[in-house]
Amino acid sequence: MGETEHIIGLLLGTEEDWPRAFETLVRRLGVISGENGTAHRLTTRRVTIEPFDLRYKPRHSLVIDRLAYWYYHPREWLKKAALMDDVYLLNSPFTFQSMEKHAAYCAMMRLGLKVPDTVLVPYKNPPENTRYAYTAARYNQPFDLDEVAGSLGYPLFMKPYDGGAWVGVSKIRNSAELHAAYDESGERLMHLQQAVEGYDVFARSLTIGPETMVMRFRPELPMHDRYAVDHNFLDAGAGEEVVTISRLVNAFFRWEFNSCESLVSGSEVHPIDYANACPDVSLTSLHYYFPWAMTALLRWSAFCVVTGRQPRLDTDTRRYFDIGDDPDLSYGEKLAAYRGLADEYFETERYQEFCATRLGHVDEMVHEWVGSSAFDDLLVETVTSTFPPHEHDRFVAHFRGLLGAWVNDNTKPLR
Template sequence: MKKIGILFGMENTFPNAFIERVNSKAVDGIIAEAVSIDKVVQAGPTDYAVIIDRISQDVPFYRAFLKNAALCGTAVINNPFWWSADEKFFNNALAEQIGVPVPKTVLLPSKERPENTSETSFRNLAFPMAWEEIFQYVGFPAYMKPHDGGGWKSVYKVLNPQDMWYKHEETGQLVMMLQEEIVFDDYVRCYCIGQKDVLIMPYEPRNPHHLRYASELKATGEEREKLLATITDYTLKLNVALGYDFNTVEFAVRDGIPIAIDFCNPAPDADIYSVGRDNFDWVVEAAANMAIERAQKQVPGKVNLTWGTFISNAAAAPAALAPTSTPAETPATDVAKEVKVKAVVPKKAVAAKPVAEKPVAEPEPVVPTKKAAATKAPAKNSKIKKS
């Protein structure tokens, strides 16, 4: 019997419906239940072939448990190793490389120095930064948000440089990014399950939370069909590149072009009271089918994780440089045999005559500023005037 487990916190509607839906299918040798953890021993396998993770982003203990489970053969959805390394600024850069439009975005250093660092830790950071070029590239109004955040936490709309510096004072040690504002005609949120099933949901982020899915697309006819096809294509491209099996992607549509705004939601909202009955039923069914398929393919003791093409292509690159053939004198079947190497005794080194050297004092480190290593307003000679 292969178990499918779901690891969750305060949410109720999706986990229970998921378990019931998997079990109602009565697939031979497959059963679903809530994950139960009574001990976590290093390199100790779990009882689960598949675990759907809905909570480890908030509970480090669960994240460590899932990595250990994945190492021992559990197919964890989503991949806990990649999720631990993922962040929004990198995702934007990756999206550009695979041809998915994203807002113009730049990275900002934290306002306060990270703990256990000093001014010298930031000797490679220019003071002031190239603010004129940054502001010209992004434009105003803009949004400032954590480069690795989520859930609309610490997100600011900034109207001009002075407004940005004022609000940046509140961000502490958070590394922020400044992002172009997209004034949109339509907005959608898309579930993507198993890197193949996509549900496009009209979404209004400016509405109260419980009314955000109470929206309709403004595009109609042929324009609407073309837009939906492009959004589906972009959603699949992003999830295949990132390696997510359960994710949501948000697009702001400007002048008929879908621009990816947020696409790192590997524990996305799936509550019936916010997404609505139809969307809820779709995601429960798609997630149940995916989990059953992954359980059937799971091989005990092997790594059963999904890796994005960014990682898999990078891992395959060194192999492409390796020799493709074995030397004629060494049969392929014998490559792994021990090779005896004749020991060579090194020649005795000849001692060099000592040369008197003048002592050289270690140069003082170049510190760019006496102020805290943090983003600050331009210097007095900047083209941008302070308010």
């Protein structure tokens, strides 16, 4: 019996480190035995951008997209591949607008999550459209920006409704800062959002399929230092809630590769940014956690194509809203019900069994590779292409230390 080949398409922008890592691990993966004894082999192919016939059938089984959130031509290719060809996409291109934060805030507020109070304010400067003057004169209501801010209370944050990477985000402490930030916003549509003051920890969770890594995040530091290596910074209850929220968001929007930011204050978890369905997974950002991310991405991709998992384009929001709207359910009961829906969507039990029986060698394979000279070459090349020459030695040593710690922490003891 021959092998079935599954082409994993990589739709990429400027990044080079994690795609090379993923391609290497796919080559090393070897043949996977399917549930009926069939043989499956994964290969990778970087997706190019060119004219495409809507009736042309791509050969890809699955595509990992890192580009279409801002580049519309490949986004339309993804929509075509999903609608016409059943190509498996880790993130649905039909819910991309929810990455603009506003829809995500609305949905999770309805589901009862502890999202800080948020107000959307009109543009400071009108959009360029010949119809604007008439429409504004007839329908735009005057409003008092100070009154809106006062209803939320200082301090607060002004942030673009469609933002990312902290661009355009301002902490507002008083009326002067409020007006300065609003004047500077220009034609960007902005949210005002309550600040969560005195929080204990900032948690960022990266979820790939049904796997989640919760990391301590320090947004005030440079990107290479933001993820702290800290394994016990949340108590069990808060940690489990962060994981549940992360998987709930993904199952709800049909995202399978996304990050979530939450502020944890005592026993309270406040999700503040959880629509990042093109998350940063670079080696120099994740460092210690980079091997986990590549392993999870490899396992989930293999599971989807080998088992023939069917893509789900329908969001099925009513099942979630029925839970969120139920006045008889406590917050904890709602979280448990959401976790059940997420586990159902991700086929968590089936996935875990598949990893144990079909991919049992993957952890050791990744561990061997991260400890190899080939990985060190990738690390050095990534550092030298990312940082200025006078910082190369410093950062090579820095990341070697962090990845060496991962290798040591994940070395199995001799029997």
